[in-house]
Amino acid sequence: MTAASRPVPATAPSPLDIDTLRTHLGPDADAFALDLRAECDSTNSVLIQRAPADDGRVPVVACELQTAGRGRRGRQWQAWSGASLTFSAMWRFPVGAPVPAGLSLVAGIAVATVLENAGVAGVELKWPNDIQVHGRKLGGILVELASARQVAAVVGIGLNLSLPGEASIPGRSDVTALDQVIDELPSREALLADLLRVQRSLFDTYANSGFAAFQGAWNQRNAYADLPVRLIGETDSLEGICLGVDVDGALRLQTDTGLRRVLAGDVSLRAAG
Known part of the structure; x- marks a missing residue:
């Protein structure tokens, strides 16, 4: 059976487990303040409205079901409970760091890196915020400033892990899911841990060196x-x-x-x- 013809599992995966996530994060676990929810309006909105205190950790909100998930230009982000990975993290930067210019592009490189390391071939980046595989959308990124001084930004990421039912998404043949492009689907905790870890590393470089350090990596994946x-x-x-x-x-x-x-x-x- 090919990856493209693999059926959607009959049962939804278990909810995200914070202990399992911390295990996958290993020594990096204490760098993140983790908040896993069954439902919320938007993970970006939760972080922006709550404005967590800066205790040295990166605040993270992951949600099983977003009731008002948002994409760019006010579009609704479609996601399905147990079939998606949707999360946001608030990243704080020193005064003078190049925020927000280029941040969504670096986040895209982080997602692409994790997917490629997991064995996904044909990962492409569509400027400025879409993740594609062989021309079909797998996920998206939404960056919103969370500070008037522009030293904090919330980066929201949504990835399709599977598509609902045989009909998939009516009228959207350009959409794909991770279980259609990979032989073995990683656990959501492992995927989320890798995404957080790689983002943290790349954003540190971005804060110090700007987007010039990532120009070649992005252009190599230009859809x-x-x-x-x-x-x-x-x-x-x-x-x-x-x-x-x-x-x-x-x-x-x-x-x-x-x-x-x-x-x-x-x-x-x-x-x-």
């Missing part, structure tokens, strides 16, 4: 490298050849009128045509 794309904004659109990202995370487009740089804003990137 639309050298392809025609269309950027759709609230009032206009822009077409060009996708040349990857610049040293500050801006998207580089070769248009009919010359090279254009686009910083992550309220835009959507799609294949042209």
Whole structure:
């Protein structure tokens, strides 16, 4: 049986277990303040509204079911209890660190690194916040500032582990799940531990060196490298050849009128045509 034809398990996985998660985190467990919930409106919102005190740990909220999960541009993030991994972490940066520019791109590299280490082939990054495998969306990232001084940001990540039923998602043939692209699905605790650990390492480098340290890694996984794309904004659109990202995370487009740089804003990137 191929990975793509593997059926969705008949029973949902057990709820996330904090002791198992701490075991997978090992010596890094004390670096995180873990909050695992059965249900919440949005893991990002929980952290932003609660504004945890800075005790030296990274606050983390993971939830089995989000009732008002959000993506970029106000879109709803669809997730299913037991079939997704949805979590947010609040990362604090020193004054002067390059936040938020490039942060969602570094988070994407962290997710890609964990997936690749788990044996997933064909991981791609779609600017500025989507995780794809062979052109189909596996997950997304939402970064929101959590401090007026812009030294703290909440990074929310959602990954599809399986899709619900035979119908999957009506009208969304461009969506995939981890159990369709990997031979052996890791436990959610192991996956979450790896994602937290790798993010922590990469964000430390980001705070010290900026996005330039990650430009090559992101461009190697660029889903639309050298392809025609269309950027759709609230009032206009822009077409060009996708040349990857610049040293500050801006998207580089070769248009009919010359090279254009686009910083992550309220835009959507799609294949042209």
